Amino acid sequence: MNWSLVDPGVIRAWLICETGSRWLTAVRRFGPDMVPEELVAKVESASRDEILANLTFSEPSIVLWEVRRNSLAAHCDSLARSSAINPKALQIIACHHLTHREKACLAPFPVAAMVQHPEELPRLTRMIHLHFARWTQFID
């Protein structure tokens, strides 16, 4: 996609931080239909540092973190930092075999939703619409 042809005002970044490509594939499949008609989702895979750097542009965006047991602490830090950098970023957690106790550890952080499998993504459509409606103005 030549993004220079698309009005930058309607592009919404959907950043994915994960091991492998399970969620990137899933978001590429369902993501474009989950954003409002007026907007275009730009789905990209990114490392934790890249995401934190990208969020400084303060555009409304979606970040999907795949959280594994061994990276729980690092992700708690990422969640806290990214919400401080850009409150317009909607943060979604993709739990990779986390126990209830481990999921509870994420509760204090600004997590909009937790999903376990790709088929759960379309359920978040309404929430994503509301998120963009809150932060997007003057779209004809």
Next chain:
Amino acid sequence: MVSGTGIRPFARLLDKSKASVWVISPGGKLIYLSLGCSQWLGFDSALLLDRRSVAGAAISDEKLDLIAAALAPPAELMRRGTASLKITPPALERHRPEAREVRFLKVGNGNTALILAIAGDFDDRLPDPELKDAVAIRQQLDSWRRQHAATAINIAAGTSTQAVRLRRRIHVAASTRTDVGLFGPPGSGGESILMRIHELSAPGENLINVDGPLMDSDLLDATLMPARHQLAENKDARVTALVRGLDEMPFEAQQRLASLLDTFSGRLRLLASCGAQLIELNAPTDDVISDSLSFENDRASGLCSQLIDVISSLTIVNPPLALRVEDIPLIATAMLDTRHAAGEGPAERINRAALDALVIYPWPHNYKELEDAIRHSTRTATGSVIACEHLPLAIRSYQPGSVSKRAKQSKISLDDAIQRYELRLINETLESADGNRAEAARRLGISRARLIRRLDDHSPGTSSSKEAR
């Protein structure tokens, strides 16, 4: 047997590893305790040698005997040969030993069997997460089958709103003998749903299959001839016509069918499958409208108004599979279950990677395509699990289309895009020419004046740049 002397090299290695390992003789006495046991228990574990370590056996009040008994295996060990137990030994002095997972293993048979115990951190008692997921899907499926034992049609499985609505409609249709119109895209299994509805709502009633698109009024008459005779001869007789592709049936044939339904009102029932386009059955009708115009409207909807009146008794909408993404794992498992029960292949479950592939695939041919995929996988899989490599090539190699294909074209204004592209090209050329406008213009093959004009047009604050944005 001499305590701790027969296996010295091994014992030395165990002591070095600091692992807590102990051995219980066939007579139930501790005959070896590694150095790690001393560290765990907080005293010299050699004090426990030759003390009885049998679950449930009578022991003295001596603390060391209590500790030795705490190290005993559960009774089930002798039967199973292996056992797990979390042990918290009593404290001998101030040191309180921590609770530890212990694995017991019976070595040998009969009266000469030794018991080997190893304490440590194990996670083998936690279920495999993948297996846990499979169990969850299985439980969902079992629960759905229990709740909808009669109308348990595989494609109606699921927890989505669409699945719930589909089930409710099927339930109503199955509990009363009425005309039914089922709307769904090609491959949505409408015929199997209608057959099930017929079996439940009118068991034993004569059923005549009609292939809608192939009919003309004469052929329809011929197809329904036996039914007409039966209905004419016996006033109590009842017949159901199951019409596939009612909306593709020629209009003349539709009108003939409507006339027959009217003639044998109630006794000839219509179960019809139609395309994905749901007719607006509740749309207001204009009584003043001319007949010719009304006929044109009928053609546009694919159904004549008399048949719309008939199927408005009960309509069922079966949405495309692509709109029921969250139900796909359950539907696929239900389909696999049906095949496994019929003795087709050894596969009992679908692994998570394969389920992911099924979820991601857009299913242009709907439930029929999923059914075909499961049949293919069942035949290909050699073990009890269907993996990605067992799925049809089209599904396992599917990658969601590039974003450009899915990008909403309405977002791209040609003028805006050309202006952005032009500006980017000018800026890049200017940059490569170190800001020299004359050189940049030469490289772009335009005049310097034109380049400056374009830059002015695009500079912030100009009206054209505002328009471009």
